[in-house]
Amino acid sequence: MRKRSIACVFFVLCLPLFAACSPKEPPPPTKKPPVEKLLIGLIPEQNLFRQMERYEPLGEYLSRKTGTKITFKVLPRYGNIIDSFNSSGMDGAFFGSFTYALAHVKVGVEVLARPVALDNTSTYYGMIFVRKDSGIRTVRDMKGKRFAFVDRATTAGYLLPRDYFFHHGISDYNRYLKEVYFTGTHEDAIEDVLNKKADIGAAKNTVFQRLAGEDPRILKELVVLARSPDVPENALALRKDIDVSVRSRLKESLLTMHLDPEGKQVLERFGALKFIETTNKDYDVVREYAEHVHLDLATYEYVNN
């Protein structure tokens, strides 16, 4: 009985305290910050799987540094990138020069940064090449031959050969050549010419040089007949509506990763010295080149079946 009385007194004395402690209004529901994710597309510049393997460490590094989970999605074709922005919810991509120029017009993506290669260049150019023993040296020699393009949305693998034939007075190269096909990757275009699966090929010089480093037959057996102007190397561009803070964190991480020991290691594996800032203006050369071959980016319909 006595214990119960003491407990009652204690409870009454504590009531003001409970009142002071209890919130007058219910607390606002704690909002869990939405998990930031970015789906970044990769164009098949090289073997699809090697491309994924090359970019995965970069994605992991950027995810750690920005706090935004970055996932890559490799695409079977260059031009698919533009479709994917509408169909797959893609937030950005490492665009080739021509695909960026096209995507900027069609989807409105904004470029952030591009890598500087180990030879300290941040641009590339397209090349038309044949086997030395093929006897093909001029456009006349190409008649009735097999041509390995890369993709209809590449500067090196499409704009260059188109420009080449256009300036040599051949308006319909499909009829002029025995076969025109698209390898899908620069690597395969080079490999096909080397292995006589095609007679003529077009690809970007950076892939050509990398493969030449791995296979000495390339420099020994292939000869370059034409080249395109220098255009910016594949660069990361994001949709316009991506959060500014996410965009700036990503850009900051890319531009400073060469100063971070861990970032430096990732760059070494990626095959670059650093990332440099890239603007839309850097692609003027591509746009001019497209105009040069009478290709209107605004109305260009990418079909690569």
Place this chain on the structure above:
Amino acid sequence: MKRKIAIGLAVYSVVFLLAGMYVILTIRNATTSLDRLITLHQVEILREHYLLQIKKVQSDLMLKGTAYSRSFDSVVMHVMSMGRLIDTCFECHHSPRGMERLNGLKQQTDKYKDALSRVLTVRADTARLAREKDTAFRVGEDLIEQVGDMIAFTTSRLEVNTQHAMSEIERTKYILYLLVAAGPLLSALLGYIFISGLTRPVKVLVESARKLKSGDLDHRVAGLKDEFGEVAASFNEMAGSLKEQMQKMQRTEQMVVVGELAAGLAHEIKNPMAGIKVAMSVLSEEAYISPEDKAVLQKVVAEIAQLEGLMRSFLNFAKPQKPRLEPVNVNQMLNTTLTFHLKHQAVGAGGPRKIEIVKEFGELPVTLADPTQLQRVFLNLFLNALHAMPRGGELDVRTCLEEDGKSIRIEVSDTGSGIREDLINKVFQPFFTTKPKGTGLGLAISRQMIEQHDGTITVANRPGGGALFTILLPVKVEGAAA
């Protein structure tokens, strides 16, 4: 024994340590075999998984272009998983031959991936597409065959290793059973050895003590070593000493009996002898006795007087009187004895010779003692000293109180020839004498009297010659407990 116990414990520890190490080693070997087995199983699973993945990709390839073709992303994911699986193989340790096979597999996989990439990206006419697809398929089939070979190889190795590991485990099991059984047995054996090593000597000693108790004083402990050997030696010494003491006691008892008999006899002889002496004296006074006969009779009387002295001394020794204690000044008593009795005795016994008496008396308390007995002891010592110095010499008498204040030390020494070392222990024995006419009872009676006063008397030869008698007499105060 300590050493044996230490060595035994060390051996015990080493045996257990070795057994423990052996068990650990055996278990480690068995677990290593199991680890290897598990690893091989993992490798087999990995390779089978890899084979399944390749087959899945082959299936993707076959379905491509049909109504059942999988999505591009799924195909890419399958190929990437396949690539990751082969990379996983490189994370494990391989022999150079295994690494060579693995590198071959990796190259074939890369070739397959290249071909697949081509199939997925190339846009060409149907014939070229078919050729690319066929090329990729053939590369895939080659890869399947290669992986199949490796799986067959792994399976065969797995069987051999499984058998080896199982036999290893079986062996380990038996060894552990053996050790589990042998451990307690070894402990019991070692324990038995230790305990018997301890109890056996104790048993022998107890047995010997019982024999001793039963009166077998000739029994000796034998066959014990180390610390127990020392105990046995002490035991044997004790038994020897006990036997000696028993013999002494028996002799003493015999002496007591003989003494009582002799005393009775002496008492019986004394009275007739007194009558003979009186008769001889009276007869010698007779006028008709010629001077020659008188001389003979007087000699008889003198001999009888000597016999009487002997009888008296003997009776005193055989039936010592209890000391009648009264306060005595030891220094004064010594002085008196030296001054009166000794002078008289010396003149009477020794003839003209120069005896120098040196007295060094310390300050002594008055003690309770029988003055007659003490005087007799002192006189006896002084007379012995005089006798030891037939050509004169120095008689030293010293007294002092011991440092503890409980005893009075009295030293009487002479400058005579001393006592032969082989006889020095016998001087206090009754009837032992070096004098031609001595009774051999003087010193024995003296020791008896001093011991009746709870004191001691000892003798030693002085370094410069002569004998030194030392009496230690306890200081007794009137009224104090005796």
